[in-house]
Amino acid sequence: MTGSRSWAKFVPPDSESWHSLHPLTPVLRSGRFVLPLVFGILQTTNGAIGRQYVLPLVGVALLLGGSAGYASWRFTRYRITDGVLELQSGVIQRRRRRVPLARLESVDLKRNLLARAVGLAELHLEAVSTGDSEVVLSYLTEDDAAALRATLLARGAGLSPDAPPPPEVVLAAVPAGPLVITALLVPALLLGVVVVASAITAFFSIAATGAFLVGGVPGLLATTVVILARQEAVFGFTVAEAPDGLRIRRGLLNLRTQTIPTGRVQAVRIVEPLLWQPFGWVRVLVDVAGYRGGQRDERQQTSLLLPVAPRTLVGPVLARVLPGLDLSAVQLNAAPPIARWRAPLSYGRLGAAWTDLFAVTRRGRLRRVTDVVPHAKVQSLRVTQGPVERRLGLASLHLDTPGTTVTAAALHRSVADAFALAERSRALDPTAAGNREPPLNVPPV
Secondary structure (H helix, E strand, C coil): CCCHHHHHHCCCCCCCCCEECCCCHHHHHHHHHHHHHHHHHHHHHHHHHCHHHHHHHHHHHHHHHHHHHHHHHHCCEEEEECCEEEEEECCCCCEEEEEEHHHEEEEEEEECHHHHHCCEEEEEEEECCCCCCEEEEEEEEHHHHHHHHHHHHHHHCCCCCCCCCCCCEEEEECCHHHHHHHHHHHHHHHHHHHHHHHHHHHCCCHHHHHHHHHHHHHHHHHHHHHHHHHHHHHCCCEEEEECCEEEEEECCCCEEEEEEECCCEEEEEEEECHHHHHHCEEEEEEEECCCCCCCHHHHHHHCEEEEEEEHHHHHHHHHHHCCCCCHHHCCCEECCHHHHHCCCCCHHHCEEEECCCEEEEEECCCCEEEEEEEHHHCCEEEEECCHHHHHHCEEEEEEECCCCCCCEEEEEEEHHHHHHHHHHHHHHCHHHCCCCCCCCCCCCC
């Protein structure tokens, strides 16, 4: 985080002035497309086309990619005026976006390895929207990106851009040890499977063992690479509390600074993978209203509140996210015994509890999942019955929120219990006061 000078550095003297992205933006943007194209040319020209055409084709690819990148950069500009961020882009088809600063969900700062090498960064803005809610400004200098981020957050909160940066208090810092161990657990398990399977097949056929290793080892290596790449994204993970929300910093090679706005969290999920349970470690995810975060893998990363943490660390952090939540005092009620016929493996982990502020549900046998939803954030309640549930007199209650990560459900309860929980959620919702609907009627079993 930059100092107070950079906090106000970006504020333009003329609110109507337009700003361009950094001149190196075409190089960084076009490189992501030109390099694979050049690699493809080098691979295909070894055969029918001939090597004498390699350099001309590479030159054409570089020229076209560079020209497209320059044109895109040349016609992209932005400005802040009247509490709105305006962005113009497009060469053939012009596009103009207006993002009200009061509707900003978060302003994240990203610095990938190549951008860091030349001192650049990019901003990812999320706003409340039903469509494409993400706006990306890439690339800016690191100082300008940090100053613009601070300016947007300050103006969005109705503060003066000249105000000093808000203080932060670090709540949790994930050590490298658990990250390394969790990264190696799955590859170690797969390696054990490969070794055991190879030893078994060796008794029958050496050729079969060789074929198994040829197919299994590359898959093992590919899985390891994917897992290590995901762990790199959460390396150095820290959670700090600031007046505008929780600040998350993470990444080893590609750095990212993310803000979870105060009061925007719709639900929380606590995941206990099977291999983590002996260590007492959990993963904590959050749902933020309107926050989509780009592609699916990116959403999974941006929803992380704690990638891996001991149970003792989870409580204090959740108390900042959902004030009034104390999971240690929540006693979950088990599903009825007849639910064993519907969920014989996970029956022992099914549970639900309703407090004055939150609905808490749990499910999963090998991978335990606990969901916490504030009653005030529930948008709709659904009581469902599958064919087996109808035969057993069971029903499941689903709590729908604006988020996309957490889907809370009290599974396989008695029909009367499911409807009673739904009615209690409606009664405990403070936003529905004075606008009560008639009580839900329990259908005959």
